[in-house]
Amino acid sequence: MRADVKLVITAKDVEQFNLVPGARLSAGIGWRSLIHRALLGLKGLPIRAIIERDGGLSIEAEGLSDRDRMHLLDVRMHSRYVCELCGFEGKQIDDGQVDSSPRARCSAHRDWRTSPPFPAGQPTDPMEARLAISLYEREFLRREALWSLGGCNSRELALRLKQLDLIERLDAQYPLGVAAASTVHEVASNVPHIEFRNEPGLRVRVCDIPEPWRTRMELASTGSTMSLNAFYLHDWQKFLALWEREHQELLRLQATLSEE
Ligand SMILES: [Zn+2]
Structure with a gap:
């Protein structure tokens, strides 16, 4: 069922x-x-x-x-x-x-209903509907798929690329967060670098990172140190560079697959 x-x-x-x-x-x-x-x-x-x-x-x-x-x-x-x-x-x-x-x-879900009958255009597939409204679930799946691109066999790779295609379509159709349309460079230049008194090192405050980038950073940086509700600047920059690399690799894989 x-x-x-x-x-x-x-x-x-x-x-x-x-x-x-x-x-x-x-x-x-x-x-x-x-x-x-x-x-x-x-x-x-x-x-x-x-x-x-x-x-x-x-x-x-x-x-x-x-x-x-x-x-x-x-x-x-x-x-x-x-x-x-x-x-x-x-x-x-x-x-x-x-x-x-x-x-x-919000404007992305303007005509959506919370219960049936759903209007034309609202996803009726349960997973697609959840990914269209839950930033956490969408970014979690994206992170999982991006991390596994490097080390999976061709069947898994095709499945992961299909998931990433779906996520990209949902990003365009149902953008979540004020900075959904921002590029890595725009986000990098809009998030302030701060220094706490008596604390070494530059940081970025979690609350200064606009969504969906805050959730993306949090999911990608489970191993990095966070204190005073801020990330170290080098961890933030490492994440943004990783994001760029991963998306270049994704474009390359998508192009290879469409040629086959
Ligand atoms: Zn909404």
Whole structure:
């Protein structure tokens, strides 16, 4: 049986919180971190529903104080500007139809729905749908594929190149992150180099690296030292140089394969 496209949170996404049996869950997974923030603020109150309503995140719980209500309202207002699918910056989309309601979406997922029926153009393949909305999953697969290009047999190589083709298509169709279209050189020149007082060496702050490059760097640099929420400049530059080399190699392999 074919797996379903899963674009809304499940009980597993919020298993550490106090959900009442049969709690209603119908909010997009792009809001997962907002939902966690909302529920942490409720400090264990029983949760009856986590749903999307009129373009915003709506949480129903038992025993709410006025302060809790204000907290939920604050998260709800914020959710209106976070894409319900990918979690990046979004806005309220309203088609103005009598039977439609507003939704929080980024431009890449403007017409997407969180549940069937899916509109034409929205992937119905579960893996493709996840890769189209999850930056982490897309970059994880890219990193895995890039790392294995050098040492695999021709069958594996064809599979990896196919995965990288899919990722490139998704990058173009559903760009994730403000710097998705930036080149290595643009990113390199836009991220400031800083020096911490009493700490040797130049660094780049993690928060200064725009997405998707931050996630790419984090996935590629599991072995490098990070302290004070910053990478050493030489590790950052090493990563950017590696990225260039890998993509030149990828172009070469794609060209070789298309000639065969
Ligand atoms: Zn989005």
